Amino acid sequence: MTGKAYEPRAFCSPSKHFGTSEDVVWRVPVEAQEAVQRKRLKPHLLVAALNQLDDRMLAARYQHDLVVLIRAALDDRRLSLKDHAAHEGFDYTRTTRMLRGEIVMKLEDIAAQHRTLGIAYPV
Numbered sequence: 001m002t003g004k005a006y007e008p009r010a011f012c013s014p015s016k017h018f019g020t021s022e023d024v025v026w027r028v029p030v031e032a033q034e035a036v037q038r039k040r041l042k043p044h045l046l047v048a049a050l051n052q053l054d055d056r057m058l059a060a061r062y063q064h065d066l067v068v069l070i071r072a073a074l075d076d077r078r079l080s081l082k083d084h085a086a087h088e089g090f091d092y093t094r095t096t097r098m099l100r101g102e103i104v105m106k107l108e109d110i111a112a113q114h115r116t117l118g119i120a121y122p123v
Contacts, residue, residue, distance in 0.1 A: 006032075008060035009101030018060075018101035019067030026061055028053045063098075063105045066113070070099065073117040088116050 009018035010032070013025045036049045074084055081099065085092040090112070097103045114120045 006056055007102055008063045008104060011057040011060040019064055019099050021068050026057055028057050067099050069119045070113055073119050
């Protein structure tokens with residue numbers, strides 16, 4: 001997949017509840033759908049572009065679920081995110097952006113949270 005980076009929280013409504021245990025609604029942002037439609041792609045490329053939006057929405061849901069588990073693990077250990085990041089050598093600003101859904105979580109991030117907090121996405 002190529003293309004510009006996206007914000008996972010854009011697929012979550014309300015976006016401020018991304019990564020919390022609050023009930024959220026998942027949807028492909030209208031702006032993203034309209035941007036794809038404006039490109040006037042050939043039918044097979046249009047389908048591929050719309051499928052990519054669906055893939056991003058599913059990835060955003062995975063990240064949301066992992067963030068909920070990360071926050072719960074930190075609460076269980078009575079650790080602040082700032083303390084956890086400092087202790088493990090994580091970049092605090094990047095970590096907070098990842099947990100808020102402003103940036104995409106990488107596989108390395110998932111592995112690091114599994115190693116440090118013992119959590120993994122239930123597949």
